[in-house]
Amino acid sequence: MTDLRTFIGRCPTLVVSSGLGIGDRYRFAVAPGPRLGDDSIHVSCSTTSGSGTLEWDSVLVRIGTALxxxxxxxxxxxxxxxLTQLAEAALRRFQATGS
Incomplete structure (x- = not known):
């Protein structure tokens, strides 16, 4: 998780080219999020298309060697x-069932 935080800090923007000279720009950030499991991180990604902005968010939770x-x-x-409520529910299920 430490490496992921460092990577996002060093490379917060990614440009994906379509091969036609048009590139989509994605911006990543470590966002405030819940403290779950042994370690957790909330990763936020956003992209702008035309006049609209879309976001993708993930919460990664480490429990021992599981993610x-x-x-x-x-x-x-x-x-x-x-997202936080879903992450908390997923963690409870994992802790109860192991999957």
């Missing part, structure tokens, strides 16, 4: 309001 990932994608800004 639980909860991802939502394609929301308008602020559309991740249930």
């Amino acid at each position: 639980v990932v909860v991802k939502e994608q394609g929301n308008k800004p602020g559309g991740n309001r249930y």
Whole structure:
């Protein structure tokens, strides 16, 4: 998780080319998020297409050597309001069932 935080800090922007000289720009950031498991990180990604902005958010939770990932994608800004609740529920399920 430390390496992921460092990587996002060093490379917060990614440009993906379509091969036609048009590139989509994605911006990544470590966002405030829940403290879950042994370690956790909330990764936020956004891209602008025309006049609209879309966001993708993920919460990664490490429990021992396991990693639980909860991802939502394609929301308008602020559309991740249930992400923490989903991550907490996924963690409880993993802890109860191991999967």
